[in-house]
Amino acid sequence: MARENWGSSLGFILAAAGSAIGLGNIWKFPYMVGENGGGSFVLVYLLCIVLIGLPVMCSEMLIGRSMKRNVINAMSKLEQLSHRPIMRTILCLLATGLVTLFFYAHACGLVILSALAIWAFSKKGFAIAGWICTIVALVILSYYAVVGAWIVEYIWRSLSNTLTTGSSFGEYISSPWHVLPSFIIFMTLTGIVVWGGIQKGIELASKILMPALFILLLIIIGRSLTLPGAMEGVKFLFKPTMEAFSPKVCLMALGQAFFSLSLGMAIAVTYGSYMKRKQNILRSAGCVGILDTLAALLAGLAIFPAVFSIAGPSGVTAGPGLIFGVLPQVFNAMFWGPVWAICFFTMLLFAAVTSSASLLECGATVFIERMRQGHKRLSRSKAVLFGFIGCTLLGFLTVASTADWSNIPWVEKITRWFMGDLTQGTWFDTVDNFASNWCLPFVAFITVLLVGWAWNPRKLAPKLLAEGDDIQRYAWLLNTWSFLVRWVAPIAILCVFLSFTGLVNFEKIFNLF
Ligand code: PHE
Numbered sequence: 001m002a003r004e005n006w007g008s009s010l011g012f013i014l015a016a017a018g019s020a021i022g023l024g025n026i027w028k029f030p031y032m033v034g035e036n037g038g039g040s041f042v043l044v045y046l047l048c049i050v051l052i053g054l055p056v057m058c059s060e061m062l063i064g065r066s067m068k069r070n071v072i073n074a075m076s077k078l079e080q081l082s083h084r085p086i087m088r089t090i091l092c093l094l095a096t097g098l099v100t101l102f103f104y105a106h107a108c109g110l111v112i113l114s115a116l117a118i119w120a121f122s123k124k125g126f127a128i129a130g131w132i133c134t135i136v137a138l139v140i141l142s143y144y145a146v147v148g149a150w151i152v153e154y155i156w157r158s159l160s161n162t163l164t165t166g167s168s169f170g171e172y173i174s175s176p177w178h179v180l181p182s183f184i185i186f187m188t189l190t191g192i193v194v195w196g197g198i199q200k201g202i203e204l205a206s207k208i209l210m211p212a213l214f215i216l217l218l219i220i221i222g223r224s225l226t227l228p229g230a231m232e233g234v235k236f237l238f239k240p241t242m243e244a245f246s247p248k249v250c251l252m253a254l255g256q257a258f259f260s261l262s263l264g265m266a267i268a269v270t271y272g273s274y275m276k277r278k279q280n281i282l283r284s285a286g287c288v289g290i291l292d293t294l295a296a297l298l299a300g301l302a303i304f305p306a307v308f309s310i311a312g313p314s315g316v317t318a319g320p321g322l323i324f325g326v327l328p329q330v331f332n333a334m335f336w337g338p339v340w341a342i343c344f345f346t347m348l349l350f351a352a353v354t355s356s357a358s359l360l361e362c363g364a365t366v367f368i369e370r371m372r373q374g375h376k377r378l379s380r381s382k383a384v385l386f387g388f389i390g391c392t393l394l395g396f397l398t399v400a401s402t403a404d405w406s407n408i409p410w411v412e413k414i415t416r417w418f419m420g421d422l423t424q425g426t427w428f429d430t431v432d433n434f435a436s437n438w439c440l441p442f443v444a445f446i447t448v449l450l451v452g453w454a455w456n457p458r459k460l461a462p463k464l465l466a467e468g469d470d471i472q473r474y475a476w477l478l479n480t481w482s483f484l485v486r487w488v489a490p491i492a493i494l495c496v497f498l499s500f501t502g503l504v505n506f507e508k509i510f511n512l513f
Pocket of ligand 1 (some may be wrong): 022267355
């Protein structure tokens, strides 16, 4: 059976942008900006996108398009093409470092798991990285959908005009039975989009939903900017201040750039594998990066002026509750409040569904193609159903324990044994931290090592272009890409990784100077 392809270049760009633009831009970016000093964070974030995010994204798309297969097979094929055992040695060293760290963090389960991974790595090689990101994608979906559920609830509240009269955000998330129906609605929406397939599902949904999202954002910005005192918010977003720069801000910005561009999770590999040869990867990745960044900045512009005007400067540090806790108040104080609220949360739902669909798609592609390899046929609907059931079951745990562990004490015990000191406040925080801060940089690191060092980026670079493009014209871009992939990206990712693991304290090192 022939693999499906994207119907058009625009379709691909919109679908990839649909995956990238999501809660990361509209929910997480503003609250990270609020917590990390405004304009300075934004500046570093932009640098991270250009210098690290985009080269990594090009590499992932290149792997996908060259290999034309799911991420697991692509990784192992890539390894066969390279003849550099040094790669394996580096990775084994890194993994051994991790085991040691987990051991000191009393994370018994993780030590066992990593030891198993090293063993599997020696047998199966880089395919393991593909497995890791497939599993991580599904795990991320399980809690991403919970935030999606909150959005469904807030749309309902806006429609029934109970946005500020209903229970507070904190009360709402701590009552699982209230979150559960919206969670199932959100997962079902995701399932339906992926079930539709590449062209009729994801591509169609993105073509309609992405432009709608930008139009809605612009409308809300118009309203937000015309509130009294709105300029303070704009200044906060765009004016960097020297004292707000710190290594922590740099590292947070890099992590956020990864999450926001959906990197390190095989999404770009999977989507790239449906890409035609006549598409220019540099241009496509550039467009996705610009759209993603634009969405984040527009979200900031929609939110900060309104928050400054209505809640004052103290409102911006509200953390993850910025959107759900503070914004309803903001809408409430606005003329036509419920209308803006409905627009805003509907837009957020659009953004979240296209991202969660990409996470499920990634798992579904792997299931289908791995089964076919074993000469068994698995239909798309069944693959989607398996992914759906798995993520929904896992998501129940998140729903039950967003506020604290009290509903699932037995899971807390197991998690504490498994993760040791790495366990965070709740199951939600623990899974989020582990999946996005640990697994994601790990896979991205392997990707740049493979592309930058195992494969030869100089030879590869022309493959980034479309068939028939003039290589001379793009020469400087291709050279820049090779340099970034070989040096800048791996070193920066390693720094993030080391700092997240707590192995190196960059703040202390910087303070020495
Ligand atoms: N990039 C998405 C966002 O910004 C989140 C995401 C991460 C989606 C990884 C898919 C994979 O919300």
